Amino acid sequence: xxxxxxxxxxxxxxxxxxxxxxxxxxxxxxxxxxxxxxxxxxxxxxxxxxxxxxxxxxxxxxxxxxxxxxxxxxxxxxxxxxxxxxxxxxxxxxxxxxxxxxxxxxxxxxxxx
Amino acid sequence: xxxxxxxxxxxxxxxxxxxxxxxxxxxxxxxxxxxxxxxxxxxxxxxxxxxxxxxxxxxxxxxxxxxxxxxxxxxxxxxxxxxxxxxxxxxxxxxxxxxxxxxxxxxxxxxxxxxxx
Numbered sequence: 001x002x003x004x005x006x007x008x009x010x011x012x013x014x015x016x017x018x019x020x021x022x023x024x025x026x027x028x029x030x031x032x033x034x035x036x037x038x039x040x041x042x043x044x045x046x047x048x049x050x051x052x053x054x055x056x057x058x059x060x061x062x063x064x065x066x067x068x069x070x071x072x073x074x075x076x077x078x079x080x081x082x083x084x085x086x087x088x089x090x091x092x093x094x095x096x097x098x099x100x101x102x103x104x105x106x107x108x109x110x111x112x113x
Numbered sequence: 114x115x116x117x118x119x120x121x122x123x124x125x126x127x128x129x130x131x132x133x134x135x136x137x138x139x140x141x142x143x144x145x146x147x148x149x150x151x152x153x154x155x156x157x158x159x160x161x162x163x164x165x166x167x168x169x170x171x172x173x174x175x176x177x178x179x180x181x182x183x184x185x186x187x188x189x190x191x192x193x194x195x196x197x198x199x200x201x202x203x204x205x206x207x208x209x210x211x212x213x214x215x216x217x218x219x220x221x222x223x224x225x226x227x228x229x230x
Binding site: 004031032034036041042043044045049089091093100101102103104105106 | 117122147149154155156157158159162206208217219220221222223224
């Protein structure tokens with residue numbers, strides 16, 4: 001059974017710091033991996049999607065890496081801002097189509113100004 | 114584009130009553146919608162997958178007679194929690210896959226906080 005773990009559960013940093021959020025999954029047979037942002041009262045926003053054949057994806061200040069064989073992904077946030085404060089969720093999609101995502105519990109990030 | 118709404122955003126109901134949660138795709142048609150549940154400090158867990166015009170597929174351990182899902186149109190899916198109990202209190206989130214989109218494309222609603230007293 002696929003399990004997704006995110007470390008740390010919570011993180012507080014001052015504005016401007018670079019930070020790394022970690023995600024690990026127990027079954028390396030995944031189709032892709034997604035990082036989401038969850039804000040209170042709002043839906044999940046997809047940040048980055050990495051296909052199993054890819055090593056990383058970048059969008060602005062965000063960079064996500066994937067090491068499928070070791071079951072790990074990281075989300076790197078550069079020059080953090082207070083607006084980055086949110087819960088970040090990692091989710092994997094099993095290695096066959098039509099199925100929904102398996103989520104980690106998330107990392108709650110707080111960036112202080 | 115690709116906005117999914119949920120109604121209500123919060124609901125409080127008494128134990129034993131039923132409550133309906135709506136999930137709408139506002140600017141696209143969705144053949145498939147997903148319902149997730151998130152308990153405090155826990156992961157989002159898939160409850161069921163609904164396809165327009167057919168019966169929903171429930172995940173193991175989810176009672177289909179308790180959580181009724183209706184996907185009667187390409188823009189609306191409803192989740193009815195029947196005979197709700199305090200242990201059903203949770204955050205319910207839906208997502209919708211646009212018709213014709215890749216199987217991994219989906220958009221999430223803002224969620225509904227259900228509290229059963």
